[in-house]
Amino acid sequence: MNDTTQQQVRWLTIDADYADQRIDNFLLAQLKGVPKSLVYRILRKGEVRVNKKRAKPDYRLQAGDEVRIPPVRVAERNPLPSAKLDQVQALNDQVLYEDDLLMVLNKPAGLAVHGGSGLQFGLIESLRALRPEAKHLELVHRLDRETSGCILVSKRRSALRSLHEQLRNKTMDKRYLALVRGHWQAHVKLIAAPLLKNTLKSGERVVRVDVAGKPSETRFRVVRKFANSTLVEASPITGRTHQIRVHALHAGHPIACDDKYGDPVFDGLMRELGLNRLFLHAQRLSFRHPQSGKEITVEAPLDDVLDRTLQQLGAAS
Known part of the structure; x- marks a missing residue:
């Protein structure tokens, strides 16, 4: 089966949800699977029209704009999974908070946030199957x-913009629990170490501390000490790939059962x-609610495996 489809010319009328979005970002979302370079080429050549006129990449869409999208070859999207699959259905029980604009879930370990790299589907595809009426479901972070x-x-473009702005301004507060090797020293409260992302020949992504990397900061706080490990709270100030995992390793305290950055001996004991x-x-x-501005705090309980591990460590200490 051919993995690409030839599209026809499309005319789209912009609704209020997409108002103020840049035309290049709008096209990148509409033309999933199309190389970025091609999106900018059709803009540059004037093949994309807004109200029958050429548009520069930084043009911000207005409600009611008529956008012409030329025919381009796009990679076929993975079909959504069946909403009847047990793994998909189980997500209904993981919703911690939901309203008309957004939802917070307790993502299970082992579930990718989106499909790709050999995965048929991930969290976002599963949610789209479960909530077909929500046309604008998007991950705010990963x-x-x-x-x-x-x-x-x-669930709405307007909410996504507001929440992304909070991420950029570092006003969204994220707290993680991590079990690390050894006794974390209470005075080590901030790890500021630049992170550089590498992709190995196998396609695997590995991150390391490197002066050539991007500035990265994580706050740490000791929650509880055990005989040979520490439960810490980690708060990422920046949002780099594998940030908490690599910063914990950099501090000399790799996270338990981390197959990329862990300590095999410690992991064996765990x-x-x-x-x-x-x-x-x-x-x-x-975070602040995009509509009301009210502060929303959501907490996710530990799963049985993590909870049981802490109980056993506590009993042994």
């Missing part, structure tokens, strides 16, 4: 596949206690 806990999803996943959990999320 969690690593093996990380569990609070993840924020917007597995004997029944820990079979990365001990990193997005426990709490605080």
Whole structure:
């Protein structure tokens, strides 16, 4: 089966949800699978028209604008999973907060936030199958596949803009729980170490501390000490890939059962206690509601595996 489809010329009328979005970002979302360079080429050549006129990439759409999108070849999207699948249905029980503009879920460990890289579907595709009436579901931020806990999803473009602005301005507060090797020293409260992302030949992404990397900061606080490990609260100030995991390693305290950055000996001891996943959990999320401005705080309980591990460590200490 051909993995691309030839589209026809499309005329779209912009509704209020997309008002004030840049035309280039709008096209990148509409033409999923089309290389960025091609999107900018059709803009440059004037093949994209707004109200029958050429538009520069930074043009901000207005409600009522008529946008012409020329025919381009786009990669076919993965079909949405069946809403009847047990794994998809189970997400209904993980909704921690929901209203007309957004939802917060307790993402299970092992579920990617979106499909791709050999995965048929992820969290966002599952939610779109469960909520077909919500036409604008988008991830506000991401969690690593093996990380569990609070993840924020917007239902409207206006909400997404507001929440992204809070992320940019660092007014959204995210708190994680991590179990790390050894005794974390209470005076180590901030790790500020630049992070550089590398992609290996296998396609695997690995991040390391490097002066050539992007500035990255994480706050840490000791929650509880055990015989050979510490439960810490981690608050990322910046939002880099694998940030908490690499900063914990940089401090000399890798996170339990981290298959990329962990300590095999420590991980072996944790597995004997029944820990079979990365001990990193997005426990709490605080943000301003995009409409009311009210402060919303949502907490996600630990899953049984993490909870049981802490109980066993406590009993042994």
